[in-house]
Amino acid sequence: MKMRAVSQSVFGGPEVLEMVEVDRPAPGDGEVVVKVHAVAVNPADWRLRSGQIRYFGEPPFTLGCDVSGVVAATGPGADKFEAGDEVFGMLLSPAGAYAEYVVLAQDSLTRKPKSLDHVHAAALPVAALTAWQGLAKLRSGDRVLIQAAAGGVGHLAVQFARERGATVIGTARAAKHEFLRDLGADQLIDYTTEDFTKIEPVDVVLDLVGGDVAQPSLELVKPGGVFVDALGSDQLAAQPGYFRLYCEANGDELAKIAELVDAGTVKVHVEKVLPLDKVAEAHRLVETGRTTGKIVLTP
Incomplete structure (x- = not known):
């Protein structure tokens, strides 16, 4: 057929x-x-x-x-x-x-x-699993910076981080800030007018942008923290705290995400x-x- x-x-x-x-x-x-x-x-x-x-x-x-x-x-x-x-x-x-x-x-x-x-x-699936696996080391009380917080991966990462009890900082254009506040973001930075490097150090960075954003994002990570790179940077790979994220298919993790969705915790x-x-x-x-x-x- x-x-x-x-x-x-x-x-x-x-x-x-x-x-x-x-x-x-x-x-x-x-x-x-x-x-x-x-x-x-x-x-x-x-x-x-x-x-x-x-x-x-x-x-x-x-x-x-x-x-x-x-x-x-x-x-x-x-x-x-x-x-x-x-x-x-x-x-x-x-x-x-x-x-x-x-x-x-x-x-x-x-x-x-x-x-x-x-x-x-x-x-x-891809967006949620990328966010889920990228935040695997995030713990309650941690501070996390999510670059491109309003995107497909980012808006789900905001919600997973909030659900895990973290303080959520996100970068996005000002027009998207209300959307992200409704999802649980605690602090928002308009990257077109504000310098995100001025924030206090964080425990985790989830970088969904790469390029010129990557190095200054990694420098914000506290000692012992983790910089999660979703795009890949050969220049940063040897630096302390660097983690290259490769999203993997996982039906069991998707089932946990589905439970959060059905509970109304994640949209x-x-x-x-x-x-x-x-x-x-x-x-x-x-x-x-x-x-x-x-x-x-x-x-």
Whole structure:
């Protein structure tokens, strides 16, 4: 059977993304096929599309790491879910979720939060797991600085940090400060007019910006604290407290996050929903780095 998917045959701008017809995938050992109801667009997607990151090798490939949908089929040994279960999860594969159906390892999935529709559930996996794993060493009473606090990862990190009893400091444009206060941020810095390096030292920095922001952010970390680098900096890797974050798919952690969502402790913000055939527009929006929360596609 055939399905629609987004593919690219070359690296390049958003215009290289095209709708194609391909065979519907079949599950292998420990895998499930999910009928995709929604898929989120992540910053890594445009970097993979452009060739800035070569994780998938050379095209052609299909992007999309975040998925929410319904189990359509299960493979041998996949006994955690049954056809018809509503699930969400994360995959890192060149056969991505910009499609009508996708195959995932069952351990990278969990049941969709009951309180969310598929659009909002799809906005969670990569962003939530990045924030969750990035704040793994955060403790109650700690001070944490979150760079790009209003973004897809950042706005969830604010809430996880608050839930863990930390004092939350975030950088964002002034127009986004009210949004972040409502999520629990204690102190906000407009990076366009204020110098974030003037704050008191912190126990943890979650850097979601990189570039020129990285070194001065690391210098704010107290002795014994940790600088969590979500983007990667070879220049800083040898410095004390440096930790390079690589987000990993984890269904068990997603299940804990789903519990927080259903309890009303954590909210996920979706800025815009577009149909799958508007994927190029979605990439243009995400590539600006100015979105609040997530952009989601629906097949």
